[in-house]
Amino acid sequence: MTDQIANTYRTHHTRPDLGGEHRLNDLVQAVLFLIFMAVWALDVFHFHYSLRPLTTIPPLVRNIVIVCTSLAASYLAFSGLKTVFGEVREKPAVIRTGVFRLVRHPIYLAAILFYFMFLIMAFSQLAAAVWVIIVLFYYWSARYEERLLIEKFGDAYRAYIRDVPMFIPGFRK
Secondary structure, three states, X not given: OHHHHHHHHHOHHHOOOOOOOOOOHHHHHHHHHHHHHHHHHXXXXXXOOOOXXXXXXXXXXXXXXXXXXXXXXXXXXXXXXXXXXXXXXXXXXXXXXXXXXXXXXXHHHHHHHHHHHHHHHOOOXXXXXXXXXHHHHHHHHHHHHHHHHHHHHOHHHHHHHHHOOXXXXXXXX
């Protein structure tokens, strides 16, 4: 099953049942990941510039937040990828099932939570600044994809936007 999803993901740019994404999206995500991890690792393991705020948060609390964030990010990512790429839909339609009932962009939210988990593990003000840029990138990317989906699905996707929040479950405009 995992090989099937991976193969389907590799061919996602040619699938007519998907809305599409910006052609540089995957590249920018990879570059931002490398920048974040480099900044975080250099600060945590070499410069030790930003670790002071961690002394105010008890390790037990920090570990509980890390585990909960990790579980939430994993659930959103795997469920979202399985829903989108797990099957080719004969008739393209707005996906409103599974995690897509909670948020419109669960895979992007999972990535944002993944980065946040690293900030909770060992806080880095420099990495937090990069994280803000990453969150803004995912917001821009989500808005770009939504324009494509509105072109493709029209009022059905506009209704989905009204009904389901972009990133934060339960948070509506």
